Amino acid sequence: MKQNTDNNKEKYTGAEIFVKCLEAEGIDLVFGYPGGAVLHIYDELHKQNEVTHILVRHEQGAVHAAEGFAKSSEKVGVVLVTSGPGATNAITGIADAYMDSVPIVVFTGQVRTALIGNDAFQEVDTVGITRPCVKHNFMITDVKDMASTIKKAFYVASSGRPGPVVVDIPKDITEDSCEFEYPDKVHMRSYRPNIEIKNNDINTAVKSILNSKKPVIYAGGGVINSNASSELTELAKYLNFPVTNTLMGLGCYPGDDDQFLQMLGMHGSYEANMAMHDCDLLIAVGARFDDRITGRLDKFSPNATVIHIDVDPSSISKNIKAHIPIIGDVKDAVKQISKQIIEKKLKPQNIDEWWAQINEWRKKDSFKYTQDSEIIKPQYVVDRLYDITNGDAFITSDVGQHQMWAAQLYKFNKPRRWINSGGLGTMGFGLPSAMGTQFANPDSLVCCVTGEASIQMCIQELSTCLQYGLPIKIINLNNRYMGMVRQWQEFFYEKRYAMSYMDALPDFVKLAQSYGHIGHKIDKPSDVDDAIKDAIKQKDRLVFLDFITDQNENVFPMIATGAAHNKMILS
């Protein structure tokens, strides 16, 4: 409510200011769930039409939806939840966004400032609990700080290496009132995300690039976050260098291009991992050498000079020593390298021999499978999905075997089309992130490739999908096992399948129907195509396709934990 003061400047409540800040920030979508501590804010949201609130069914779903929204667009995802359990339910999503550098801002309600520390109803130390899994967090303790804190939150989340920011708002702050002015600039003396790239580093990198006879470009999610796909592609094409992508980087280089070696790492292609092992120059672009990529550290790319481009200084030389570190925005760095090479028309070494070796490795065709029996191979479903959608759908996934098959076989030609949980590996990510993706891309086809174990972790969001008419296509690769757990137990625990069998599964067709959607069960390979085509024809309905797949299929190749890149299990 507006109050006039002596000098006639209007005053607004904290809740009003909150909504005004979102408007000023250009936010039109918030994923959330109401509760006691945020009721003033919900009341204000109810009174206006600028900011649309999407009601999820569980706070974890809200955060994953915001992640899907952010990853599939270039915008910041926004979440609003209540105190206590609202905040703790959001933690998994926040940690997920932290690991995968997703720009989201999560607003959590908090008990009144006078009650903080008293173990009040629905009180939890949100700032304390979220501290290890946020880029930064704030608690607003004075309504006068509301606007500047929200401004900072959006700035921090989206600048430098993006990440989640939590803003904790005690209920009384949303009642208190003050004047409103949204700052147009942020000043934080302790936060300097824009690092100027050193010319020297660029020059040294250029020399190495031009001298290399066995180069590999290893590009990750940082290329997508920095919107540097076209710049990187242009440079790679000019140099004729092979390119491999991390799980998070898929789509940052065209998946069907001849120079693409497919994904690398634990379940990466034979050619990508062999090239990483044998290369003389490793150009890491927006990637962080995590353990699923490197395998055994002391056997990793033993003969390579490492150029590492990253916006986060702490990523450089954390796991693998970078001989030529380039700290700064990936796009700027790639542009500067291109300027030195492409504009000056400098030529790299002839690498025909290297390509001959790579093509030799390619002959292993390490993602191959045979669809010969009457049982549907999970890979076949992903393959058909790729063909039928012309590789142009937004694909979200959960975590496990289906995720790896989707990553291996769906060839992403554009960035921001592949939405998955890489770092944290969160089962339950697929469906809510598909919701966020669909909201950000309302006219596009969004498919969630999942498994019968993962989908049940956020299955409640089928209700949200009905409420907002989200025509997501769920591709459930149902092998009645937690497939990746079963695979590890088969390989490393002498087939003792402890708790990896999914007993007492629901009838997913009826489940989908009871949520108001269309459900189909497909158990013959010959029915796969029609099922996918028919589902896509349902432009305004969610379709749940339950594919009954081969229980014994494993993801290959595989590098066992702690093994070197050239020690792949191929089948």
Add this chain to the structure above:
Amino acid sequence: MRHVISVLLENESGALSRVAGLFSARSFNIESLSVAPSEDLSTSRMTIVTSGNDQVIEQIIKQLDKLLDVIEVSEITSNEHIEREIAFVKINNENIDDKMMEKFSKNEFLKIHKTKNSEIIIECVDSPQKINDFLESVKNIAIKIVRSGAVGINSN
């Protein structure tokens, strides 16, 4: 190897736990940590004594620098610097002979505080190494030891 890291950070609630949490979350060693307001009351200066190989120390510095409340990080052991620490040692009078007392009294870095009972408290301000030496010399008679952790400053 032992390293002393000086950190200038925002004097805000939560800043200390961000630093402490970072060390435990990433399994970095922490030998001592001391913190107090700096010359600018809106900031605090923290001295952290830690150990690790070069790669670990590089990560500690980078991770500290990444914290939003941290304004400046410097490793001060690699250059000329001064380090001081304070220690209190409580000793029963019975365990100190005159010769020992005389030695304590002559040491300019020591102060002797009498108590109302039969104990004395020796205050020692010196470099951490000298404090270690002193504590070693009294370890058999010390009832209680209180150390502050080191503070340090560059001197070049």
